[in-house]
Amino acid sequence: MSEKILEMKELVKTYIMGDEEQVVLRGVNLEINRGDFVSILGPSGSGKTTLMNIIGCLDVPTRGTYHLSGELIRDLPEAALSHIRNREIGFIFQQFQLLPRLTAQKNVELPLIYAGVPEKERQERSASILERVGLAEKMKNRPNQLSGGQQQRVAIARALVTEPTILLADEPTGALDQTTGHQIMALFQELSKEGKTIVMITHDSDVAKNGSRIVRIIDGNLSEGVYNA
Amino acid sequence: MLKESIKMALENIISNKMRSFLTMLGIIIGVASIIALITIVSGATATVTNQVSSMGANKVTVQIQGTPLKKGLTQGALESLAKIPNISGISPTISGKTTVASNGISMEDIALQGKNDVYFKNTTDVISSGRTINPIDIENQSRVSLIGSDIVKKLFYGKNPIGQEIKIGGISYTVIGVLQESSRFSSAGQNSAVMIPYTTAMGIVGAKYINNLDIFVQDEAMASTTTQQIEGVLKQDFNGNTDAYSVMNMQSILDTIQSMTSILSMMLGGIASISLVVGGIGIMNMMLVSVTERTSEIGLRKALGAEPIQIQMQFLIESVVLSLMGGIIGFILGVALAWVVCIIIGTTFVLTAGTVILAIGFSAAIGIIFGFAPARKASRLNPIDALRSI
Numbered sequence: 077m078s079e080k081i082l083e084m085k086e087l088v089k090t091y092i093m094g095d096e097e098q099v100v101l102r103g104v105n106l107e108i109n110r111g112d113f114v115s116i117l118g119p120s121g122s123g124k125t126t127l128m129n130i131i132g133c134l135d136v137p138t139r140g141t142y143h144l145s146g147e148l149i150r151d152l153p154e155a156a157l158s159h160i161r162n163r164e165i166g167f168i169f170q171q172f173q174l175l176p177r178l179t180a181q182k183n184v185e186l187p188l189i190y191a192g193v194p195e196k197e198r199q200e201r202s203a204s205i206l207e208r209v210g211l212a213e214k215m216k217n218r219p220n221q222l223s224g225g226q227q228q229r230v231a232i233a234r235a236l237v238t239e240p241t242i243l244l245a246d247e248p249t250g251a252l253d254q255t256t257g258h259q260i261m262a263l264f265q266e267l268s269k270e271g272k273t274i275v276m277i278t279h280d281s282d283v284a285k286n287g288s289r290i291v292r293i294i295d296g297n298l299s300e301g302v303y304n305a
Numbered sequence: 306m307l308k309e310s311i312k313m314a315l316e317n318i319i320s321n322k323m324r325s326f327l328t329m330l331g332i333i334i335g336v337a338s339i340i341a342l343i344t345i346v347s348g349a350t351a352t353v354t355n356q357v358s359s360m361g362a363n364k365v366t367v368q369i370q371g372t373p374l375k376k377g378l379t380q381g382a383l384e385s386l387a388k389i390p391n392i393s394g395i396s397p398t399i400s401g402k403t404t405v406a407s408n409g410i411s412m413e414d415i416a417l418q419g420k421n422d423v424y425f426k427n428t429t430d431v432i433s434s435g436r437t438i439n440p441i442d443i444e445n446q447s448r449v450s451l452i453g454s455d456i457v458k459k460l461f462y463g464k465n466p467i468g469q470e471i472k473i474g475g476i477s478y479t480v481i482g483v484l485q486e487s488s489r490f491s492s493a494g495q496n497s498a499v500m501i502p503y504t505t506a507m508g509i510v511g512a513k514y515i516n517n518l519d520i521f522v523q524d525e526a527m528a529s530t531t532t533q534q535i536e537g538v539l540k541q542d543f544n545g546n547t548d549a550y551s552v553m554n555m556q557s558i559l560d561t562i563q564s565m566t567s568i569l570s571m572m573l574g575g576i577a578s579i580s581l582v583v584g585g586i587g588i589m590n591m592m593l594v595s596v597t598e599r600t601s602e603i604g605l606r607k608a609l610g611a612e613p614i615q616i617q618m619q620f621l622i623e624s625v626v627l628s629l630m631g632g633i634i635g636f637i638l639g640v641a642l643a644w645v646v647c648i649i650i651g652t653t654f655v656l657t658a659g660t661v662i663l664a665i666g667f668s669a670a671i672g673i674i675f676g677f678a679p680a681r682k683a684s685r686l687n688p689i690d691a692l693r694s695i
Contacts, residue, residue, distance in 0.1 A: 129689050132608070134607075134608060134688050134689050134692075135689060154612070154613050155612040155613060155614065158607060158610050158611060158612045158613075159610065159612075161607075161608060161609070161610050162609065162610020163610075165608075167608050167609070169605075169692070173601065173605045173608075173692070175602055175605070177316050177317070177320055178316075186606070186609055187609040187610055189306065189309050190606075190609060190610035190611050190612075190615065191610060192306075195308075234609075238610075
């Protein structure tokens with residue numbers, strides 16, 4: 077039995093839209109163990125983005141509990157949530173979200189700046205992680221000098237560099253062509269084999285099959301079918 | 306973190322060169338005009354002050370217009386003036402026109418000045434050779450004279466005149482010294498003037514009264530009090546007729562000049578600082594645009610672990626860097642402008658540390674004040690909304 081790092085119990089998220097209360101997540105129960113590669117599969121409007129925001133500590137649940145690395149995530153001051161995100165979560169976005177003015181290496185260093193890592197160590201860690209994702213030659217390039225696949229690799233390196241508890245990917249192949257998407261998924265598989273915990277949000281069931289577990293979300297309800305890849 | 310923020314601020318400023326420059330222009334113009342105005346005014350003040358104080362800040366000048374009954378001061382009044390504390394000496398001047406002659410050559414319409422030893426004690430570089438009039442000359446009404454360089458040239462053919470005889474108003478005097486050749490406007494007449502003891506002058510010019518006094522004070526800071534006491538003595542001497550005399554205190558003239566120029570420089574500075582406020586609004590506008598443009602960047606930074614205060618600091622540093630750059634450029638331009646103007650109008654160029662601190666301080670303050678609201682706006686963005694706005 078491996079270590080449980082994420083646990084959601086009867087998690088409800090509602091938004092107030094005008095006078096109406098809109099329920100987005102209806103009592104979600106989810107457990108993720110260290111080393112899992114979980115695909116959260118759902119169509120748009122299913123509540124998967126809200127679920128991702130809560131997993132990523134960008135948002136907090138209305139009701140129910142969410143424990144991440146044993147810590148209860150609730151309505152904390154924004155600075156405290158920032159620290160948790162910095163330490164626990166490695167974000168990978170559909171649109172890469174690289175800063176265009178910074179080199180690949182500087183982009184990767186960004187979360188380390190907020191973690192208070194000294195400059196020299198930042199450079200060493202960012203260089204070695206870029207090498208790991210196969211971009212040793214491109215460290216000094218800016219995002220606009222890189223292909224989409226390379227940009228997503230930089231983003232993955234940025235997510236890995238803080239050694240977070242969870243890699244949280246939101247449609248990581250959504251902005252890429254099929255071939256490049258396969259390469260990125262191959263990299264995810266490698267990272268999973270190395271023991272990284274990955275949570276991937278997608279609407280594409282083919283992409284979702286890369287995960288060791290697929291969790292479906294429809295209308296704010298989760299249902300799970302386990303696939304062993 | 307601070308170093309990173311400054312680096313990022315510079316990168317952002319450089320990547321928007323044109324916009325940054327136009328934004329800075331307001332600050333540049335504001336700081337340049339303040340610095341130029343202050344420097345020019347303080348240069349002019351220094352020049353005027355120097356000129357006035359070279360006439361003697363420790364000197365109180367008394368002019369006696371007199372009344373029909375009493376044309377000037379008597380020796381008695383002079384003695385009661387001498388009793389006022391803080392007075393180091395009184396130098397009366399008797400002025401007249403006379404004729405000088407020697408070696409069969411005569412010069413007419415020569416300025417004659419009767420002076421005493423106090424004048425020479427308080428005035429430097431009066432003579433170029435020989436000796437000055439001493440207390441014994443005053444006491445004895447000695448027939449001794451100091452003569453101007455033009456008279457030396459004309460009457461003594463450039464020979465050493467000291468010890469020679471000279472006829473002043475037909476009476477023979479011994480030359481004891483030669484007056485310093487001067488081109489200064491304040492003593493331009495000195496080259497063709499003669500000076501004799503004032504006691505002697507009272508005899509020959511026929512003046513029974515003294516109409517002009519220079520009173521020297523010991524402590525310049527007390528000059529105005531002493532001036533009031535002098536006025537008191539004069540008022541009594543002229544039976545309350547204050548129109549009979551005028552008392553002029555160099556220190557009070559200096560104070561007036563300085564307070565006038567400081568008001569002037571504050572007024573001009575105030576007008577110029579309006580442009581600084583306009584410049585600040587320009588910075589605020591640019592920062593607000595910058596926050597809007599970089600919403601997704603802010604969202605990303607927050608997702609990666611930036612605290613709100615770190616976001617706020619980053620934008621605040623950016624606006625301070627922007628306005629400081631403007632301030633430094635403006636300072637250099639303002640100083641250059643003031644330097645050129647000082648050369649043209651011929652005043653001293655004075656650059657004080659205060660001016661430098663003022664320029665730097667003002668522009669940094671503008672950056673903080675006008676950068677605060679945009680930076681706060683950035684720090685309060687919700688990361689979820691910010692990330693979505695691609």
